[in-house]
Amino acid sequence: MQFPLQSFNAVSAANPWTYVLFGLIGFAFGFTLEMSGFGNSTKLAAQFYFKELTVLKVMFTAIVTAMVLTFGAAGLGILDFSLVWVNHTYIASGIVGGLIMGVGFIVGGFCPTTSLASASTGKIDGMMFMLGGFVGAFLFGETEQYFTQWYNNAGFYGRLTLDQVFGLPVGVVVLLVVLMALFMFWGAEQLERLIGKKDMSHEPRLRLFGAGALFVGAVAVVLIGQPSLESRYAKVTFTRTVNAQEVSYSADDMLANRLVFVSPAEAFKAEYNQSMNPIYLDVRSEADYNLYHIENAVNVPLAHISEVIPTLLSEPAANSVFILISNDETAAVQAWKILVASSVPNVYVLEGGVNNWISFFAEDDPALQPNPLAGDDQLKYTFPAALGARYESCSPSPIEYENLTYDARIVLQLKRDKSGGGCG
Amino acid sequence: MTTATPATPQKAQYGPKPYVHPYFGGFVLGIVLFLAMFLTGNGLGSSGATSRIDAAIVDAISPSHVDNNPYLLKMAGGDKNPLDDWIVPVFFGALLGGFSSGLFNRRLKFETTKGPNISVRTRWLVAFLGGVIFLYGARLARGCTSGQALTGGTTLSAGSWLIMFSIFGGAYALAYFVRKLWN
Numbered sequence: 257m258q259f260p261l262q263s264f265n266a267v268s269a270a271n272p273w274t275y276v277l278f279g280l281i282g283f284a285f286g287f288t289l290e291m292s293g294f295g296n297s298t299k300l301a302a303q304f305y306f307k308e309l310t311v312l313k314v315m316f317t318a319i320v321t322a323m324v325l326t327f328g329a330a331g332l333g334i335l336d337f338s339l340v341w342v343n344h345t346y347i348a349s350g351i352v353g354g355l356i357m358g359v360g361f362i363v364g365g366f367c368p369t370t371s372l373a374s375a376s377t378g379k380i381d382g383m384m385f386m387l388g389g390f391v392g393a394f395l396f397g398e399t400e401q402y403f404t405q406w407y408n409n410a411g412f413y414g415r416l417t418l419d420q421v422f423g424l425p426v427g428v429v430v431l432l433v434v435l436m437a438l439f440m441f442w443g444a445e446q447l448e449r450l451i452g453k454k455d456m457s458h459e460p461r462l463r464l465f466g467a468g469a470l471f472v473g474a475v476a477v478v479l480i481g482q483p484s485l486e487s488r489y490a491k492v493t494f495t496r497t498v499n500a501q502e503v504s505y506s507a508d509d510m511l512a513n514r515l516v517f518v519s520p521a522e523a524f525k526a527e528y529n530q531s532m533n534p535i536y537l538d539v540r541s542e543a544d545y546n547l548y549h550i551e552n553a554v555n556v557p558l559a560h561i562s563e564v565i566p567t568l569l570s571e572p573a574a575n576s577v578f579i580l581i582s583n584d585e586t587a588a589v590q591a592w593k594i595l596v597a598s599s600v601p602n603v604y605v606l607e608g609g610v611n612n613w614i615s616f617f618a619e620d621d622p623a624l625q626p627n628p629l630a631g632d633d634q635l636k637y638t639f640p641a642a643l644g645a646r647y648e649s650c651s652p653s654p655i656e657y658e659n660l661t662y663d664a665r666i667v668l669q670l671k672r673d674k675s676g677g678g679c680g
Numbered sequence: 681m682t683t684a685t686p687a688t689p690q691k692a693q694y695g696p697k698p699y700v701h702p703y704f705g706g707f708v709l710g711i712v713l714f715l716a717m718f719l720t721g722n723g724l725g726s727s728g729a730t731s732r733i734d735a736a737i738v739d740a741i742s743p744s745h746v747d748n749n750p751y752l753l754k755m756a757g758g759d760k761n762p763l764d765d766w767i768v769p770v771f772f773g774a775l776l777g778g779f780s781s782g783l784f785n786r787r788l789k790f791e792t793t794k795g796p797n798i799s800v801r802t803r804w805l806v807a808f809l810g811g812v813i814f815l816y817g818a819r820l821a822r823g824c825t826s827g828q829a830l831t832g833g834t835t836l837s838a839g840s841w842l843i844m845f846s847i848f849g850g851a852y853a854l855a856y857f858v859r860k861l862w863n
Contacts, residue, residue: 260721267766277719278766282773283780284712285724285826290781292705297793297807299699301862304855310702315830317706322713322834329718340721343823343832345839353821354843357814358850362858364810365793367825368818369726369774371811376775377782378790381807388811393730394738395812396819400751407820417836429836441703463703
């Protein structure tokens with residue numbers, strides 16, 4: 257069984273249990289916040305006068321606990337982290353929005369979820385904050401159109417995680433965050449003692465044990481590491497409907513049964529199919545790409561394919577279909593293995609590659625002469641000049657090729673739609 | 681003669697129970713957060729639900745207004761139901777969870793939590809204003825302290841860490857100037 261459970265990544269009327277599960281998660285969330293004292297605005301605001309650092313302690317304990325468990329489970333291969341939603345990075349709107357939230361926090365004394373915990377226990381200021389929240393969110397909806405370009409593009413980096421930013425293994429980042437949190441807890445207790453005049457002698461000893469357990473857990477995450485591409489590839493499964501029966505295939509079965517190879521005709525028709533958004537990834541060398549490539553194909557040489565995975569995973573359109581192209585199939589199949597092991601959805605390979613494309617669409621182009629000396633996965637044609645996509649067959653006429661028959665291989669697997677943005 | 685006051689322990693028995701230790705609360709919250717991500721691939725959140733409830737209200741009152749607003753259109757356009765999102769049950773679950781904890785710990789009471797030097801009315805006004813400001817910022821940043829700081833922080837999202845520091849930065853920068861509200 258692979259987590260997260262795909263049937264639970266969104267609510268759906270077809271599966272009422274999804275509402276129950278998310279409701280229970282919310283229940284536990286609200287219960288925990290209230291029992292930690294987050295229904296009380298003075299307790300929250302005290303954080304910002306260094307008197308009582310409950311907010312920092314609760315938040316960071318929660319973050320490091322969940323982080324060690326999450327990356328531990330990912331390292332052990334129980335959890336597929338690439339299927340866990342990671343908020344996209346928008347530097348500009350993130351910083352401005354964060355600063356505005358800080359102002360709202362110190363003025364209002366709550367953040368949105370703590371105001372729920374507060375309002376639900378009868379605190380009138382919590383209700384006022386909630387009410388104000390509805391107005392604020394409404395105002396945002398009304399004004400977003402005036403800065404929508406900036407909002408959606410300024411400093412956009414997609415799914416970007418700290419380990420990628422710092423070029424460190426995930427486990428090491430987890431350990432560093434844990435150490436930072438423990439240091440902040442120590443600092444927070446000093447501040448509470450000095451500024452809050454709190455008697456720290458009765459603090460439970462158990463917290464030292466907890467700190468030790470966290471540290472050990474973080475070191476374990478470093479030692480376990482994250483699963484290799486090979487082990488993830490071995491776990492990938494696909495389902496296809498054969499004779500009205502759902503059949504499950506491993507990735508190697510998909511290749512052996514040629515279920516991931518789309519014919520040139522299907523690859524070409526995908527461009528004109530309203531239900532999908534095909535993205536042609538040309539994994540050949542730049543030299544081959546410059547000689548001849550299919551129109552709109554993006555050149556990502558095989559050696560660089562893993563660098564674009566975060567972009568492919570966050571490719572905004574839910575109906576994106578990736579079609580990998582090499583001269584024959586060898587390099588494209590390798591790229592396919594890397595992408596499916598990284599949980600990129602809807603990845604296919606152009607059957608027979610560029611050579612097959614040319615033989616299908618450019619039979620009668622006298623400029624392209626067969627090159628009998630070509631080896632496997634090399635161009636089987638000679639080109640008079642490196643014209644890139646300017647040969648006629650690079651963008652076949654949709655009128656001339658209107659009626660093509662082929663066995664459709666593409667089965668669109670819809671990715672979750674996160675149009676509401678993170679936090680909803 | 682101060683020994684004969686059994687009223688104090690008795691009162692404690694019926695009064696509100698104390699809050700749990702912050703590290704314990706954080707630990708439990710961390711488990712909840714982990715389970716949410718482990719089971720569903722989504723973390724925790726709430727500000728998105730505020731937006732969606734707004735969109736549902738606007739859609740009920742004036743569907744044509746939704747059609748002219750690209751932001752609302754994404755949530756409530758056509759036959760889309762803005763409330764059909766995981767964050768909505770989380771939102772209502774959190775209200776119920778907060779209530780239950782209040783009930784269980786004897787903290788259900790109509791009252792106003794505020795600093796000692798402001799009136800109840802002022803507190804209501806600034807709470808309302810704070811809510812307006814906070815949720816505006818939360819939608820701008822695509823998530824609040826739960827969705828960005830807590831959940832995004834856990835998944836090591838670079839943008840979420842930036843937002844977390846911005847929230848604390850904004851609050852600490854202004855804290856001195858509004859100290860009358862809280863001290």
